[in-house]
Amino acid sequence: MTTSNASLKQWIDEVARRTQPSSVHWCTGSDEENDALIAELLASGGLIKLNEHTHPRCYLHRSHPSDVARVEHLTFVCTRSKEAAGPNNNWMSPDEAHRKVDALFEGAMRGRTMYVIPYCMGPIDSPYARCGVEVTDSAYVVVNMRLMTRMGTPALRRIEREDRFVKGLHSTGDLDPSRRFIMHFPEELSIKSIGSGYGGNALLGKKCHALRIASWQARDEGWLAEHMLIMGLQSPEGRTHYIAAAFPSACGKTNLAMLVPPESMPGWKVWTVGEDICWLHVGREGELRAINPEAGYFGVVPGTNRKTNRNAFDMIQHDTIFTNVALTADRQPWWEGLDGTPTVDWQGNPYRDENGPAAHANSRFTVSAKQNPSYSTLAEAPEGVPISAILFGGRRREVAPLIYETRNWTHGVLVGAGMASETTAAATGQVGVVRRDPMAMKPFCGYDFGAYWQHWLSFGSRARKLPRIFHVNWFRQDRNRRFLWPGFGENLRVLRWIVDRCEGKLEAQETPIGYVPRIEDLDLKGLSISRESLQALLAVDPLAWQTEVAAIGRYLDEFRSTVPQALRDELEQTAQGLESNNGELEQARFVARERHRAATPRTHT
Ligand code: OXD
Numbered sequence: 001m002t003t004s005n006a007s008l009k010q011w012i013d014e015v016a017r018r019t020q021p022s023s024v025h026w027c028t029g030s031d032e033e034n035d036a037l038i039a040e041l042l043a044s045g046g047l048i049k050l051n052e053h054t055h056p057r058c059y060l061h062r063s064h065p066s067d068v069a070r071v072e073h074l075t076f077v078c079t080r081s082k083e084a085a086g087p088n089n090n091w092m093s094p095d096e097a098h099r100k101v102d103a104l105f106e107g108a109m110r111g112r113t114m115y116v117i118p119y120c121m122g123p124i125d126s127p128y129a130r131c132g133v134e135v136t137d138s139a140y141v142v143v144n145m146r147l148m149t150r151m152g153t154p155a156l157r158r159i160e161r162e163d164r165f166v167k168g169l170h171s172t173g174d175l176d177p178s179r180r181f182i183m184h185f186p187e188e189l190s191i192k193s194i195g196s197g198y199g200g201n202a203l204l205g206k207k208c209h210a211l212r213i214a215s216w217q218a219r220d221e222g223w224l225a226e227h228m229l230i231m232g233l234q235s236p237e238g239r240t241h242y243i244a245a246a247f248p249s250a251c252g253k254t255n256l257a258m259l260v261p262p263e264s265m266p267g268w269k270v271w272t273v274g275e276d277i278c279w280l281h282v283g284r285e286g287e288l289r290a291i292n293p294e295a296g297y298f299g300v301v302p303g304t305n306r307k308t309n310r311n312a313f314d315m316i317q318h319d320t321i322f323t324n325v326a327l328t329a330d331r332q333p334w335w336e337g338l339d340g341t342p343t344v345d346w347q348g349n350p351y352r353d354e355n356g357p358a359a360h361a362n363s364r365f366t367v368s369a370k371q372n373p374s375y376s377t378l379a380e381a382p383e384g385v386p387i388s389a390i391l392f393g394g395r396r397r398e399v400a401p402l403i404y405e406t407r408n409w410t411h412g413v414l415v416g417a418g419m420a421s422e423t424t425a426a427a428t429g430q431v432g433v434v435r436r437d438p439m440a441m442k443p444f445c446g447y448d449f450g451a452y453w454q455h456w457l458s459f460g461s462r463a464r465k466l467p468r469i470f471h472v473n474w475f476r477q478d479r480n481r482r483f484l485w486p487g488f489g490e491n492l493r494v495l496r497w498i499v500d501r502c503e504g505k506l507e508a509q510e511t512p513i514g515y516v517p518r519i520e521d522l523d524l525k526g527l528s529i530s531r532e533s534l535q536a537l538l539a540v541d542p543l544a545w546q547t548e549v550a551a552i553g554r555y556l557d558e559f560r561s562t563v564p565q566a567l568r569d570e571l572e573q574t575a576q577g578l579e580s581n582n583g584e585l586e587q588a589r590f591v592a593r594e595r596h597r598a599a600t601p602r603t604h605t
């Protein structure tokens, strides 16, 4: 097979000349093709078959131990001007970047098959969808891309019609981290990734295309490419609101998108449209419409069980590829949070307790979205779904209350821009450190954050029916480091308040940072939680918030002149609100001084 598209054909010929594969395979996406690839991977050890009886058609892939997460320090945005990439990205000039990686690609596929994967991000007949072609020498990447995207012949036909696609070149190379680069060329709509077989670095449709390149494309074309889940919330009366929510990697987007309502909230239903990426366009009525560009999930496994997320657990019992999980004696996949005992760890060694977790903290499942019991039929709708609310959130032990609503769109954009979260195992580096992660896009925005925020603000006039913007934090802890909120299915109580606010049904308490629920407005039926915990969850500590506002101000300053003045004005308004709440501020200062005094050991003089 080949193609009628001249520029695609020319590019593939060029790549083949440079990388020297032993053969070229154009992927059709058929079942037979997939079966043959799986058989090859089983024969080569690239996949290990799991217990067919308990986990039909499930496989385990073990990646190289040095290749288990995204590598932000080796990820570059290569634009002609450094300013365009912004201080939020590693930058290299396109000439230098091409020179560097092209040298590494020279002969890189010798003795290997080169796979050509045409794919479509979004429903194949959606005007909001965009296409790409990934060339790779990894059969593991092909079988994953088949689950994660609409891949094969129908995508190739669309590419031939449109004659516009993102070019993604990938080789696992020799997996040496010193020869690993993930390069993005947004001006050329192209990606070059070498030296890693890990999902976010190798499945180019996901972070590289659907976020870094697409965010650039979206600015040019007047839409938004975001790191957000999309869910539908159906009330017992049968009304459905769609919510898009941005949380950093491994902060529970998959769990929230597939939420199982608590028994004490009968009649509520949750529908999943997407769990990681959301493309937002302005619809005909001036509303924001969302599509999920992906067709599958590449989710974090540890912690997934029947209690935390029954839908996710059921979804991955068959036809799933696991990466870096442990095994039980009868070859079932195992990870922390499951019953049973592992016997082999994620690297294939006999498991010993003292060696730490048996599954890697960033071990993953890859599965088709169609296996999700709460999959929304509208996930396939070309026109997407209308969004009523946007949520921003992170993992914060302190400061951020369980939920607050922003004052207006501009304030909402500021809250997104000031988002912060504790880092997780999804990227290499230290875990648990608070870092600013605007709109959860720190690792994924393909251009300067200042310009990105300006683009967000422009929707204030582009879209007539804007969603309300909220901030949530499921992770607040008490002084003994215990979580104050139960999370998981109980988060529906917070979502219900959000929906009620969108419908204009509820008043709320106005604070300097936005609107906070009155406790009596939260649906707490069947939940055992003390009033004290609720007060702590909803508290806005003016002193802590003054520190937070100062930190956000310093962060914005890092982007210098590109930061929109409207965001600085909005921050100033929050600062003034905190300051004019003088009584409360004085009291908070007094309590803090007392606490400090009580905690300071007395010395004898
Ligand atoms: C992911 C991530 O894999 O954000 O979704 O790292």
Ligand code: MN
Binding pocket: 227, 248, 249, 250, 276
């Ligand atoms: Mn993600």
